[in-house]
Structures are given as structure tokens and as C-alpha cells.
Amino acid sequence: MGRHTVAASAKKPGRKLILSIIGAIVVVGVVAGGVFLWVGDYLNPLFASAGTGCAEPEELVVVADTSIAPALTDIAEEFDQDSELCVSTEITAQDSADTAAVAASGGMDADVWVPDSSVWLDRMNATASSLGQSQPAVEARESIATSPVVFAGASTKATEIAAEPVSWARVLGGTLPTILPDPEASAASLAGLLTLRAHSAPEDPRQFAGAMVALSKSIPASTSAAFGAASAGQEPVVVVTTEAQVAAYNLDDPTESLVAAYPVDGTVSLDYPFVRMTATDAAAGSEPADSSESADPSDSADSESADASKAELLDAFEAAVRDSAKTFAAAGFRAPDGSGELDIAGLGAEAPEAQTALDGAAQLEILRSWSVLTLRSRMLAVIDVSGSMEEPAENGLRRIDIFQQAAVGAMQKFSGEVELGVWVFSTARNGELDYEELSPIAPLGDAAHSQQIAGVIQSLPARLGGATGLYDTTLAAVQRVRETYDPEKVNSVLLFTDGKNEDENGIDLETLLAELAKIDDPTKPVPVIMIGIGPEIDLDAMQRITQATKGAAYSATKPEDLGVVLVDALTQRSCRPNCG
Incomplete structure (x- = not known):
């Protein structure tokens, strides 16, 4: 979640660098008005930024869901190091539910938001309306990755869980003990409820309502707490989650790993849209200009130039993100179209068939019902x-x-x-x-x-x-x-x-x-x-x-x-x- 800067720092060189300089043949040359150090037999642009205008790199602020923030952090580090642009990219991990609330209230201060589902955009707009606020002016672009909703169970209980095919129908019938993290905070749980409703009998809405009553009996504090309960329990139980969350848990080298069980009656995938928070939205909370002072045309020109520069950086970063399929796969994510192979313990290598275009309005309707129920x-x-x-x-x-x-x-x-x-x-x-x-x-x-x-x-x-x-x-x-x-x-x-x-x-x-x-x-x-x-x-x-x-x-x-x-x-x- 740190800030990654490719340009040379204004700080003094560290001790190791100073010692290496003392022990080397140092030749100072001036090239095209820029200062460079020859260290050994290569040119080090340590102080070049002072002459090239890179002393203060342009900052990009990206708020990402906690599930995908680590992968984006790796991508940002490589982007900042390899980019020819003078840029520093800061990745902040935050639960999408929290970000949606902040954005709805007009307090969002970021260039990009990557939630774990497009439903949070609907949630953001609905919350803004309920607060009497204008809906934030954002540009939601196509997803950068996907992750299917699965059932996760403790690896030591995998045989028992697999004794019968896992399915949404069994959840509806109460024969598959299931833990559902709070849909108020979990997009996987909310998408799971949408899928559960789709498998219920249309002529009997009480079947789905009854399943929600049962699932709401015990709501874990978080998905991590749900994983802990699944591992600690004596009886086999599954957690509604995503492949990416199972991957993150297993890659953290837990005492007991998880296995993903794929519903035999189909599933859905969470998308990760690349959302640009526009300049209009970012400026919503700024102080109004003093109308008593005449506007300086040069200020307007500088502002337009800055906007163009930021747009160029955002284009470059988005391109880098979309060109990082291997990084996402290593973290347990599928491609935006749902395809791709994974090589992570506990997950199936081949991508399951999953629907990605989920009805946001229907999910919000279910969320309102859940709120009443709980x-x-x-x-x-x-x-x-x-x-x-x-x-x-x-x-x-x-x-x-x-x-x-x-x-x-x-x-x-x-x-x-x-x-x-x-x-x-x-x-x-x-x-x-x-x-x-x-x-x-x-x-x-x-x-x-x-x-x-x-x-x-x-x-x-x-x-x-x-x-x-x-x-x-x-x-x-x-x-x-x-x-x-x-x-x-x-x-x-x-x-x-x-x-x-x-x-x-x-x-x-x-x-x-x-x-x-x-x-x-x-x-x-x-x-x-x-x-x-x-x-x-x-x-x-x-x-x-x-x-x-x-x-x-x-x-x-x-x-x-x-x-x-x-x-x-x-x-x-x-x-x-x-x-x-």
C-alpha cells in the first residue's frame, strides 16, 4: 500500500551508496544541462531529475478493494520503475463498502477506484441520493479482472464436503451448512444471495426468504472470521466467498488451507471495474474561487495542462494494469472475460462457467430485504x-x-x-x-x-x-x-x-x-x-x-x-x- 516513485529522490544518498561512490572512480559530467554521476562503468541518473523536471513526480492515487490491492501494488511498483513518465503511484487498500460510503458523501480523494464489484457503484449512487447528495461523477470502465463466487471449506474436511455435490439448491434446502459473511460488506455474499434467489422456486418466494433467515442466524464479523470458523468447527461447513479470497488466504501460508468447491448448478463472478474519479468529482469539496479577483488566463491554461498530464498518466497506468494478466493470475484472479488458468493450491486450474453481468438493482433489492431481516x-x-x-x-x-x-x-x-x-x-x-x-x-x-x-x-x-x-x-x-x-x-x-x-x-x-x-x-x-x-x-x-x-x-x-x-x-x- 506504499507509494512507489521512479524519479530520483531529493533525499541524500544512503550510506551504502556513499561508500560505493568513495570506492569508485567518480567522474562528474554535464550533459545537456543535466547532472549525472559516473559510478564504476555506468551512468547513474541519481541527480538527473533536478535538470529534467522530475524532482517532484506526478502522483496517482488509487483506492482498491483489499482483495486486489496487493496485486495492484506490485503492478504500480513496476509501472513507476519502468515508466518514462515522472510518476509516483500510491495504492490504498480499502473495503469497497467503505469506499462507496465515502464517495457517496463527497469525500473521495483519489484518481482511480477499483472495487470488487460493479454493485458498489449502484450502492454509492443510492447512498448519495439518500443523503441528498448528487451522484458522484465517475467514469466506470471495463473490469480488469474477475473472480468467481465459490464455496470454501477446510482442506481437512474436503472429503466430507465432496461426499455430495455442493450446490445452491442444497443451501436452499438447508442440507449444506453454510456461513455467509455480511452482504452489507461482502460483494461475494450479495452475489451469492442473488444466485440463491435465482435457484429458488419462483412460485414460492418464501423459500428464498427462509434460506436468508437460516443464513442470518450467525453472521461472522468478516470473511477472515468466517474462514476461521470453517477451519475450527468439528462439522464440515462451507463459506460463500471468491476464488481470489481463497487464494489470498492460502498464499498467506495458514495453519490449515482452504479448498474451493464449485457449485454444480452454476455460479457468478465478481468483476473489478476500473473507475476513474473525474476532475469534476475530485474538485467538489474544494473551496470556491474568490469572484472579486479577476481570473488569470495563465492559471486556466496551467490547469488544463495539468488535467491533460494526469489523463495521460491514468491512460498509461490503466494500460499497464490491463497488460498484467500474469500478476493477476499469480494472485488468484481470472481474466476480465472469466477465462484463464490458475496454479494455486486449493483452486481449480480451469475457469468455471460463470455469469459476470449481474443485476445491480436486484442486488440492492436483496440487500434491503437482508437489512430488514437482520x-x-x-x-x-x-x-x-x-x-x-x-x-x-x-x-x-x-x-x-x-x-x-x-x-x-x-x-x-x-x-x-x-x-x-x-x-x-x-x-x-x-x-x-x-x-x-x-x-x-x-x-x-x-x-x-x-x-x-x-x-x-x-x-x-x-x-x-x-x-x-x-x-x-x-x-x-x-x-x-x-x-x-x-x-x-x-x-x-x-x-x-x-x-x-x-x-x-x-x-x-x-x-x-x-x-x-x-x-x-x-x-x-x-x-x-x-x-x-x-x-x-x-x-x-x-x-x-x-x-x-x-x-x-x-x-x-x-x-x-x-x-x-x-x-x-x-x-x-x-x-x-x-x-x-
Whole structure:
């Protein structure tokens, strides 16, 4: 990431050079007005820059994604040394997500940006618009390299991973344990999600949403952390990444190397566009000229000359970059068209077939969905344990059995950062109250709390009895969540019932709706998500209650239906009450 200067330095010669000069026959000559040193039998242009105007080399500033910055650093060093131009090229490594944010805010101070995907340009423009800024004036040129998205696993577990063909279909089905680095920061993860959606059933969008729920359960801090987890785990697991990232990891001589597994159902490639940050954009943050002073024509001419000189340097550097296929291949990159052979441990020699033109708008749409999905939840689960929950459902299981199966599956998908509490309800369950608190709202990452909730779920059949005290319980649950509201999380009530309100001594529907309206606080929204099990539910009443709280009502008869509506409850949080 250093600065590489071909021109002679203005610093004094080092000790070794001085000693060599003393020990040599030194002849000083003046050639064409320039000063040269004869050292031994060759001409050294050490001091020539003073006479040729190269004492202050022109600087090029390149910001590159961390994955490709080392290769560009090598190219820049050679370019500065071999170029006939007086140039110093500085390569700065920075995650593309960070660069996109800086550029969007107008703070980008560079001549060139090389992100690891063109999607960051879309992200930059979208962020600029959201900040009320003009979109940065940049010139995105063709990519200089590509790297396909792959699954990476520990080399010691390669045989187990390869026991079945790796595929996006297996990720969708939950049969391929997968770690997904945060798509907010990883272009490989975002492109992987785009590919995953393409392989999901178009008639069932919940399949893709369910896969995202599972992948979001544990989000590593970085791709490096994901690699560490894959190597340290006892069970075989794969990480969504790129060939280039696997190559960089293995070339760093780790204790345990990685192997790239190529999806049998196809993959995509990240491109690395060469983006010129134009003079207009670079000058956006400069101080305006003083209009009281008349402009000097010579200043304008000097500026135009400087721009032309910088453009010439950029052309030369870009040409050098595009002529460095061997350097890129040595670092694990394929050619811009996706072709090329690699000779790096852990990677396949031949390039896989991969799509490179990825839909930027679709990726941003997925990213927005991911952002909503990973908003940490704080939920109070309220479970109907009235006697009718012993009744059989369509598949012959008892309604309480259906709930137990779905609840266990949901618990496995939730992140440890999700906070969950459990109530049960039926008439006169707790003295005169229809509800009973069995577990407080607390993080599932707390092992003792998670075990407590698992125990509650297993104990439900033994708790059955009474009628359905729906309305009093709903009001009390909303009040409890609002009393302990956490503004940093999505606070909600998740209520499961198999029937309509049967508490003749409690409040009626109209009173419930009036009370919900009275305590409504837009700054502390508590949506109620109601899930009805069986044919005896009062769906109309459920819909009126959930509309009053900007929630949603669902009906489920089979265990898989309950799992589906749980996915909806998590993934449609941003659109309520107008979800399509």
C-alpha cells in the first residue's frame, strides 16, 4: 500500500551508496544541462531529475478493494520503475463498502477506484441520493479482472464436503451448512444471495426468504472470521466467498488451507471495474474561487495542462494494469472475460462457467430485504394452551403437536441476538388472569434462557386445559412489550391460537380495539402477529386486531404452514400493514 516513485529522490544518498561512490572512480559530467554521476562503468541518473523536471513526480492515487490491492501494488511498483513518465503511484487498500460510503458523501480523494464489484457503484449512487447528495461523477470502465463466487471449506474436511455435490439448491434446502459473511460488506455474499434467489422456486418466494433467515442466524464479523470458523468447527461447513479470497488466504501460508468447491448448478463472478474519479468529482469539496479577483488566463491554461498530464498518466497506468494478466493470475484472479488458468493450491486450474453481468438493482433489492431481516427482534411469544389444542389437525397430529414441531424449527433458525419470551394462555390460567408468564424476554444467546424456552415448548401438552381467553391476553401482551420497549430492536407480539375468544368474563372485541387505539404510540410500535391453527379460528377478529397494531394475521393447518408464516412474520416487517 506504499507509494512507489521512479524519479530520483531529493533525499541524500544512503550510506551504502556513499561508500560505493568513495570506492569508485567518480567522474562528474554535464550533459545537456543535466547532472549525472559516473559510478564504476555506468551512468547513474541519481541527480538527473533536478535538470529534467522530475524532482517532484506526478502522483496517482488509487483506492482498491483489499482483495486486489496487493496485486495492484506490485503492478504500480513496476509501472513507476519502468515508466518514462515522472510518476509516483500510491495504492490504498480499502473495503469497497467503505469506499462507496465515502464517495457517496463527497469525500473521495483519489484518481482511480477499483472495487470488487460493479454493485458498489449502484450502492454509492443510492447512498448519495439518500443523503441528498448528487451522484458522484465517475467514469466506470471495463473490469480488469474477475473472480468467481465459490464455496470454501477446510482442506481437512474436503472429503466430507465432496461426499455430495455442493450446490445452491442444497443451501436452499438447508442440507449444506453454510456461513455467509455480511452482504452489507461482502460483494461475494450479495452475489451469492442473488444466485440463491435465482435457484429458488419462483412460485414460492418464501423459500428464498427462509434460506436468508437460516443464513442470518450467525453472521461472522468478516470473511477472515468466517474462514476461521470453517477451519475450527468439528462439522464440515462451507463459506460463500471468491476464488481470489481463497487464494489470498492460502498464499498467506495458514495453519490449515482452504479448498474451493464449485457449485454444480452454476455460479457468478465478481468483476473489478476500473473507475476513474473525474476532475469534476475530485474538485467538489474544494473551496470556491474568490469572484472579486479577476481570473488569470495563465492559471486556466496551467490547469488544463495539468488535467491533460494526469489523463495521460491514468491512460498509461490503466494500460499497464490491463497488460498484467500474469500478476493477476499469480494472485488468484481470472481474466476480465472469466477465462484463464490458475496454479494455486486449493483452486481449480480451469475457469468455471460463470455469469459476470449481474443485476445491480436486484442486488440492492436483496440487500434491503437482508437489512430488514437482520434487524434484531424482541418478541413475546403467546401460546394458546386451551383444551381444544388437543384436537387433531388435517394431518392427524394434535394442534399442540403441530405447534411444537414448528416452534423447535423456528428456534433453530433464530440468531442468538434475538430476544424471546414465552406466555401461555387459556381462561383462568393464573388466578383470574387468562395468561401466565413462563419465560421472560431475554436473548437466545443466553444458553440457560434458550434451554428454559426449549423446556417450556416440551411441557406444553401437560399444560392444556380451559377455554380461549384471547382478548384479555392480547391487550396484556401488548402492554408488557411496550412497558419494556427497546428502541434498538423490532418489538412485537407473536400469538398462536386455535380458536376464537371464549372468555365471557373478559373484554369484548370492540373494547380490545378501543384500548389498543388508546395506548397506541407511533414512537413505540408493537405489531401483533397472529397465527391461527385449525379450522375454528376467528380470522376476521384476528385481522381486525392485527390491523389495529399494524401487524398481520395468518392461518396454518400443517406444520410446514406454520414454518412458512413464521418466515413471513420475520421478513415482512418493513412493509406492514401493506405487504403484498
